[in-house]
Amino acid sequence: MNRRRFLGFAVTGVAGATLASSVSYLPWSSPEKTAGVQRKEIPTTCEMCVNKCSIIAVVENGKVLKLNPNPESPRSRGMVCARGNAGLQQVYDPARLKRPLLRTGARGEGKWKAVSWDEAWDFAASKLSEVKQKHGPQASIWSSTESFAETFFKSLGLAFGSPNVERHPTLCLASVNLAYSLTFGTVPSFDLANAKYIIMSGANRLESFIMPDTVDLIGSTTDRKARLIYLDPRFTVTASKADEWYALRPHSDLAFILALINVIVTENRYDKQFVSAYTVGMDQLAEHVKPFTPEWAEVETEIPARDIRRIAREFSDAAPRAVYYAGRRSSWYRDDFHMRRAQAILNAIVGNWDRQGGMVPNAKITLGELMFLPWDDPQAPRVDDMDKNFPLAAKGDGAYLKMRENILAGVPYPVKAWMVHKQDPMNALPEQSKTLRMIEQMDFIGVIDVQMSDTAWYADVVFPESTYLERHDPIEMLAGIQPVVVMRQPAIAPLHDTKPTLEIVQGLAKRLGLSQYFDYTVEQWNEAQAKDLPIDAPLDYLRKHGVWSPPDGPKYGATLTPDHRFGTESGKIELYSARLKQFGYDPLPVYTTPSQPPPGKFRLILGRKAFFTQANTTNNAWLNTFQPENRLWIHPKAASGIGIRDGDLVQVTSAAGSIRVKARVSEEIRPDCVFTLHGYGKKSQWQRLAAGEKSGGCDAEIIETAWDTVSGGGAFHETFVKVTKV
Amino acid sequence: MAERKKRYALVIDSRKCIACRACAVACRAENQVPLAYTRNWLNQELRGELPHLLAISEPEQCHHCAQPACVRVCPTGASYQRADGIVAINDRECVGCRYCMIACPFDARFFREDRGVVEKCDLCKARVDRGEMPACVETCPSKVRVFGDINDPESNVAQLLTTRQFRVKKSEAGTAPQIYYLL
Numbered sequence: 001m002n003r004r005r006f007l008g009f010a011v012t013g014v015a016g017a018t019l020a021s022s023v024s025y026l027p028w029s030s031p032e033k034t035a036g037v038q039r040k041e042i043p044t045t046c047e048m049c050v051n052k053c054s055i056i057a058v059v060e061n062g063k064v065l066k067l068n069p070n071p072e073s074p075r076s077r078g079m080v081c082a083r084g085n086a087g088l089q090q091v092y093d094p095a096r097l098k099r100p101l102l103r104t105g106a107r108g109e110g111k112w113k114a115v116s117w118d119e120a121w122d123f124a125a126s127k128l129s130e131v132k133q134k135h136g137p138q139a140s141i142w143s144s145t146e147s148f149a150e151t152f153f154k155s156l157g158l159a160f161g162s163p164n165v166e167r168h169p170t171l172c173l174a175s176v177n178l179a180y181s182l183t184f185g186t187v188p189s190f191d192l193a194n195a196k197y198i199i200m201s202g203a204n205r206l207e208s209f210i211m212p213d214t215v216d217l218i219g220s221t222t223d224r225k226a227r228l229i230y231l232d233p234r235f236t237v238t239a240s241k242a243d244e245w246y247a248l249r250p251h252s253d254l255a256f257i258l259a260l261i262n263v264i265v266t267e268n269r270y271d272k273q274f275v276s277a278y279t280v281g282m283d284q285l286a287e288h289v290k291p292f293t294p295e296w297a298e299v300e301t302e303i304p305a306r307d308i309r310r311i312a313r314e315f316s317d318a319a320p321r322a323v324y325y326a327g328r329r330s331s332w333y334r335d336d337f338h339m340r341r342a343q344a345i346l347n348a349i350v351g352n353w354d355r356q357g358g359m360v361p362n363a364k365i366t367l368g369e370l371m372f373l374p375w376d377d378p379q380a381p382r383v384d385d386m387d388k389n390f391p392l393a394a395k396g397d398g399a400y401l402k403m404r405e406n407i408l409a410g411v412p413y414p415v416k417a418w419m420v421h422k423q424d425p426m427n428a429l430p431e432q433s434k435t436l437r438m439i440e441q442m443d444f445i446g447v448i449d450v451q452m453s454d455t456a457w458y459a460d461v462v463f464p465e466s467t468y469l470e471r472h473d474p475i476e477m478l479a480g481i482q483p484v485v486v487m488r489q490p491a492i493a494p495l496h497d498t499k500p501t502l503e504i505v506q507g508l509a510k511r512l513g514l515s516q517y518f519d520y521t522v523e524q525w526n527e528a529q530a531k532d533l534p535i536d537a538p539l540d541y542l543r544k545h546g547v548w549s550p551p552d553g554p555k556y557g558a559t560l561t562p563d564h565r566f567g568t569e570s571g572k573i574e575l576y577s578a579r580l581k582q583f584g585y586d587p588l589p590v591y592t593t594p595s596q597p598p599p600g601k602f603r604l605i606l607g608r609k610a611f612f613t614q615a616n617t618t619n620n621a622w623l624n625t626f627q628p629e630n631r632l633w634i635h636p637k638a639a640s641g642i643g644i645r646d647g648d649l650v651q652v653t654s655a656a657g658s659i660r661v662k663a664r665v666s667e668e669i670r671p672d673c674v675f676t677l678h679g680y681g682k683k684s685q686w687q688r689l690a691a692g693e694k695s696g697g698c699d700a701e702i703i704e705t706a707w708d709t710v711s712g713g714g715a716f717h718e719t720f721v722k723v724t725k726v
Numbered sequence: 727m728a729e730r731k732k733r734y735a736l737v738i739d740s741r742k743c744i745a746c747r748a749c750a751v752a753c754r755a756e757n758q759v760p761l762a763y764t765r766n767w768l769n770q771e772l773r774g775e776l777p778h779l780l781a782i783s784e785p786e787q788c789h790h791c792a793q794p795a796c797v798r799v800c801p802t803g804a805s806y807q808r809a810d811g812i813v814a815i816n817d818r819e820c821v822g823c824r825y826c827m828i829a830c831p832f833d834a835r836f837f838r839e840d841r842g843v844v845e846k847c848d849l850c851k852a853r854v855d856r857g858e859m860p861a862c863v864e865t866c867p868s869k870v871r872v873f874g875d876i877n878d879p880e881s882n883v884a885q886l887l888t889t890r891q892f893r894v895k896k897s898e899a900g901t902a903p904q905i906y907y908l909l
Contacts, residue, residue, distance in 0.1 A: 012839075063754075065755070066752075066755050066861070067755070068864065068865070069864060078864045079748070079865060079866060079867040079869075080748065081865075081867055082744055082746055082747040082748045082750070082751045085748060085754075086755075086863060088755055123796070126899065206744045206746060207745075207746070210744075210746055214867055218742055218867075218868040219869075222739070222868075235776070235781070240781035240783075241744070245779075246777070324781050432782050609745050610744060610745065610746035610747065611751075613747065620753055621753075622751050622761070623747075623751070625761055626750075635776065666772075666780060667770055667772070668776070668779065670776070673818045
């Protein structure tokens with residue numbers, strides 16, 4: 001391009017700005033130079049992952065230009081990650097959902113008709129009523145994932161009469177939550193900002209998603225010289241920053257932890273005062289761990305016994321500023337719960353409970369509640385039969401995979417309608433062929449989302465929710481060592497014919513004869529919730545600041561009083577759990593040597609990247625550019641054994657299915673494991689960048705169905721795959 | 727009292743970099759950089775064999791050299807240096823000759839085919855002039871980059887450079903680069 005042509009461009013640009021203020025955004029004009037620009041900064045809350053960081057939306061002439069961190073939030077630590085920054089793409093993506101859609105072709109064919117909201121609501125309500133009439137209200141599933149407005153969607157399902165509200169934890173951290181709940185009566189946070197010694201199993205906190213723990217961990221390992229011991233079959237970013245990384249044999253974390261306990265108990269390194277004052281079951285534990293010596297664990301884990309012994313000593317020396325970090329991440333194995341329990345027990349006996357640098361029960365801020373008309377509790381039992389299958393698990397969350405098995409088997413009753421709120425079970429659940437079979441047997445599927453997810457792709461009606469930068473949501477309290485209350489308010493008016501969840505729910509409720517239960521606005525909801533906050537005009541404060549946190553900072557030790565009752569059956573921290581025994585489970589964690597992949601096969605392991613939120617953001621153009629396709633990580637030795645070179649197309653086959661991806665031959669993974677990133681090979685053609693074979697393969701097609709037997713949480717590392725060159 | 731001359735610089739602690747790419751996306755949004763280009767990037771390297779592996783992740787962008795070769799070779803004066811040290815490009819003067827791209831020892835510049843001009847990091851000078859941090863500095867979860875005035879002995883950057891060891895890249899090019907990598 002020569003100078004003359006460039007000048008021509010510039011002149012056109014200026015003219016455009018003068019003539020049409022609505023398109024005054026010039027891609028190359030510095031904003032501050034443009035006359036008459038209205039610059040607004042609106043504090044709100046991110047929704048690109050579940051961490052809910054506080055952000056400030058910079059808006060000029062009705063366009064969001066930039067999302068900056070809100071320094072007032074102690075939770076988001078003054079940062080916005082790559083996904084948070086790429087939130088603009090969610091709003092301005094030309095392929096986002098813009099208006100309600102009705103399916104016109106076969107399911108998954110991608111033929112849609114844009115309809116009015118009335119038509120979409122009428123259609124969905126008539127289908128839901130039909131199912132209710134034929135099969136009863138329990139014949140409907142209401143699937144949702146964590147979001148501020150999830151409560152409205154769940155309420156609609158329950159008011160409709162279905163017991164089958166199916167939430168995300170059993171695809172996430174159900175086993176962690178249950179293990180810590182049964183040990184401490186609550187799920188604590190880990191004070192990584194102040195810990196001196198941190199052990200972490202596979203949680204890949206520096207990469208799998210960016211949250212306060214990420215910031216604290218990197219700060220601790222660099223500025224504050226904390227020691228990080230990291231266990232993972234894969235060389236992740238966290239492994240690369242750890243002081244010691246062990247590529248342990250998969251599924252042997254529990255052996256490692258039991259050996260740590262063994263050393264700490266036999267060498268009398270546990271906190272005797274704490275154990276006698278606050279715990280039950282030390283004698284049984286001491287007896288139980290006797291056989292689990294470091295030498296025994298070395299065989300199981302491939303971690304040298306001398307290192308295990310040294311780590312146990314260093315860990316107990318650093319206590320109470322020493323933690324075995326609990327999660328997050330999904331369950332990995334069928335006995336995942338027991339591995340998490342062992343961590344909890346190890347943490348308990350070194351006395352790091354409710355101490356600075358240890359584990360801290362989450363502080364909360366009490367919010368008010370809006371009084372609304374209560375509905376009758378659903379009559380039918382849950383289709384996943386939590387009482388029978390997972391009697392100790394959180395019943396209200398359900399057990400996703402057991403639910404799918406039962407629906408496919410038609411027990412205990414037929415299920416014919418599926419409503420989904422901003423979740424993508426097509427990708428989130430293993431063994432996608434089963435999810436597709438479940439979809440086939442539905443008389444009706446309705447999806448609420450901001451984008452055409454793979455699940456929306458198979459729906460009958462798609463309700464477009466306004467994006468998080470275009471809507472109000474209920475205010476939310478986020479518990480933690482430093483709790484916060486956050487506000488989500490629109491930075492701009494909706495660009496398209498979209499609505500917030502509450503209005504979508506109300507439209508359906510009206511047609512289902514359930515309006516009386518949703519007779520409020522989000523403003524009324526928020527007023528009721530905020531009214532007791534100890535600040536003047538709390539909602540005005542939140543509108544102005546986006547976040548509020550108690551000014552007095554973290555507190556430690558409130559539960560360390562002789563009369564404190566823990567939320568367990570005994571009122572103490574339960575090293576030995578009589579409750580587990582009562583329900584037929586091992587009261588102390590029992591290790592079973594895991595099966596290893598047979599010759600010619602590999603264990604498929606999962607993991608995350610810092611710029612993707614599960615399968616949710618792989619189609620975001622600003623993020624996809626960092627990794628436009630997924631590949632199969634395979635060790636050079638393993639690869640050469642089967643004649644595979646870097647970049648070769650390979651077929652990856654399990655009992656659940658088969659996909660094609662390119663090989664990424666790398667030292668960064670054990671020779672007996674392979675790994676591939678989640679969220680590619682999508683079915684939805686509206687997810688252009690992540691769809692089809694050009695983007696790689698869909699891991700959900702090949703992960704086999706398995707779950708943790710106590711919590712019901714999906715066990716995602718139980719799959720062995722065969723890898724062949726195409 | 728005469729006002730002390732400012733000299734903006736970046737101090738980068740690569741050990742803290744978790745390769746999350748927040749800086750790249752923040753820059754893209756702030757400076758409206760199309761997908762085909764980027765003003766900052768990561769140099770990544772993996773060394774060793776399992777289990778003895780070393781991963782390096784090092785952010786880089788325009789070094790805002792004190793003796794910028796790009797400014798020297800620019801025939802129209804489009805590339806210029808501000809009094810505070812920021813090296814920037816005046817769009818209206820740029821003829822797209824790309825001499826500066828050849829002169830830059832760091833390959834920090836790119837030619838915008840769509841606009842016919844050269845672009846690069848300008849440390850978000852509009853933000854800096856408002857008293858804000860450059861977007862890449864502000865957004866970073868692990869605070870890899872520290873931005874400030876090295877002529878101010880109280881500044882974070884000056885403090886870091888007096889207390890920590892550091893290196894600059896390609897000092898032999900004679901351009902006096904102003905990104906200081908902590909060792």
